[in-house]
Amino acid sequence: MFDHIFKPLNLRNLVLPNRICLLAHRTNFTRNGRLNDRHIAYYRRRAQGGCGCIIIGELAVHPDDRPWETLIEVHRPEVVADFQKLTDAVHQFDTRIIAQLNHCGFQSSGYVTRKAILGPSAVADIVFGETCKPMEPEDFTEIVSDCDAVFDTVGGDVAERSFAVLKPGGRAAFIASGATAPESPRDDVTSLRPRVGRDRPHLERIAELLEAGAVHAPEITTFPLSEAEEAQRISESRHLRGKLVFEVR
Numbered sequence: 001m002f003d004h005i006f007k008p009l010n011l012r013n014l015v016l017p018n019r020i021c022l023l024a025h026r027t028n029f030t031r032n033g034r035l036n037d038r039h040i041a042y043y044r045r046r047a048q049g050g051c052g053c054i055i056i057g058e059l060a061v062h063p064d065d066r067p068w069e070t071l072i073e074v075h076r077p078e079v080v081a082d083f084q085k086l087t088d089a090v091h092q093f094d095t096r097i098i099a100q101l102n103h104c105g106f107q108s109s110g111y112v113t114r115k116a117i118l119g120p121s122a123v124a125d126i127v128f129g130e131t132c133k134p135m136e137p138e139d140f141t142e143i144v145s146d147c148d149a150v151f152d153t154v155g156g157d158v159a160e161r162s163f164a165v166l167k168p169g170g171r172a173a174f175i176a177s178g179a180t181a182p183e184s185p186r187d188d189v190t191s192l193r194p195r196v197g198r199d200r201p202h203l204e205r206i207a208e209l210l211e212a213g214a215v216h217a218p219e220i221t222t223f224p225l226s227e228a229e230e231a232q233r234i235s236e237s238r239h240l241r242g243k244l245v246f247e248v249r
């Protein structure tokens, strides 16, 4: 039964020296999101004992992933140096170490994050019992960051949040926030209000690009005039793509 346990094993481009593997698990050693000397001593001892492979778990890839407090926050740049120390310690022995990157989805705790848990729909997780907030298009700042440019055609709350997703030096252009550009809450990005008056040369250029297939016109949604109320509601929701056209007869 144990004929192979001390034989090497190929794992894609890794060669494990044996088949003894310490599987991913929580240690509860983490403090303030950082891997520390206690982790290093713990994993080093396993490597010293002859473990061929260590999988290090509980690594959170996003600040919202907080089922409990003792997760290592690998989305923070400063943890790279901590991991360097860990790999140096483990590689003193013939051991490979693998990082298990993880996001527990809406299995998280608002008690730890002090904010709503985002999820696909408002259901309670069976373990944590917390009902998540369904993610809306307005929550885009959670998944977009470091953009060179933003072109906002919606205005209001979406315009205000747009600044948060720009990288330093980034530029945001707004055409639905009044005649002037909204004031930027950041001094390292630029807020612009381009002129969008109608003019023939630009319209002709767009028509050319359309004919060449370089750009595509968004779809047109048609409504009978009797459903104008519903159309108005959709228009006010500010998430309609393309044009809304009424069939009058």
Ligand SMILES: Cc1cc2nc3c(=O)[nH]c(=O)nc-3n(C[C@H](O)[C@H](O)[C@H](O)COP(=O)(O)O)c2cc1C
Residues within 6 Å of the ligand: 023, 024, 025, 026, 057, 058, 100
């Ligand atoms: C406290 C604890 C935490 C665990 N955390 C993880 C984890 O973060 N990722 C994972 O893939 N498995 C996790 N597991 C599952 C273990 O890696 C392993 O698959 C499981 O314990 C079965 O192996 P065993 O019979 O040797 O205990 C965890 C298990 C325990 C007991």
